[in-house]
Each structure stands twice: as structure tokens, then as C-alpha cells.
Amino acid sequence: MSHHDIEGPPCSHMEHMLHDAADGTGRGLRLWYALHHAARCGRCGRFLSRLRETLSAMRQAKPEPEADAMARLKAGRWRDEMSAEE
Template sequence: MSMRPCPHMKTLLSALSDGSLTGLARWYAENHARRCPGCGSALSGLQTIRERIHTLGVSTGEPLHLSKERWSKIEVAWEQVERKET
């Protein structure tokens, strides 16, 4: 069964995973993710994807203009994360 984040947390979790969330919003997102299985799982998945993209040599702060080969690697990594969640 795939764990889904709370709808109101999607943007916060994305910002938390890339390190751009600060202040009270960061505190709230971190505490919520610790207590909510769906949001904790989503945060873990986002962090894993960011790490894998980084290992491919792609900056997540720039638009992605990737070759078919690189997109294929990202899709494989995403599928691996999805399988671990189920």
C-alpha cells in the first residue's frame, strides 16, 4: 500500500526536502512528517529522489534538460523508490 502525503503538506514537504523551507514552516513540516506516516514516507521518497538525481550529476535548482538515457535512469530510480514504499 502506497503512503500518500496530506494534501496541505505537499508543497511544504517539497521545500523541506530541498532545504529551502525555514522558520516556523520548517518546524511545522518536520514535526508533522515525524508523526504522519504518509508525510514521513513522502519526505523520505523525495529525499531519495533528490539524492539519486544528484548522483546523476544534475542540479535540482536548474531546469532539467536531460538526454533520454538520463531520463531513463531517473525513471528507474523512481520505480525503485515506489517499490520500497509498497
């Protein structure tokens, strides 16, 4: 079954495959089927494109840790442990 409208949830049997297609873990026939279905089903097509946008936004929005904290951690007591090994 596929939907002509774009509002509403994706087809329930497709949701896992759409998640996998969106984040790049989908492979082979499952990926082909997900993309093929999404191209014809309005809801699944919109779901896939929105999920991809959201994942892309998350990957690009990694907050940079505070520089002072990084410097303190790089000079932390783990260095003593490594020196003791040598």
C-alpha cells in the same frame, strides 16, 4: 490530521511544505511544522524520505558530458571574440 498508515498520498495541505523541507529551501516555522508533522504522520514521513532519496539520487547522477565535445567547445569561436576584445 495525520495518518498512521504509510501507503497513499501525503496530506494535501502539507505537500508544498514537504517539497521545501526535502530540498532544503524550507525555513523557520514552515520547516519546523513540516518536520514535526512528518514525524507523526506515516504518509507524510514516507513521502518526505522518498523525495529526499530521489533528490539525492538526481544530484549524484549528473551525466558527465563527452570529453571530445567539451574540448571542441572550449576551443570554440567564442575565443576569437575574446581575443578581439583584448
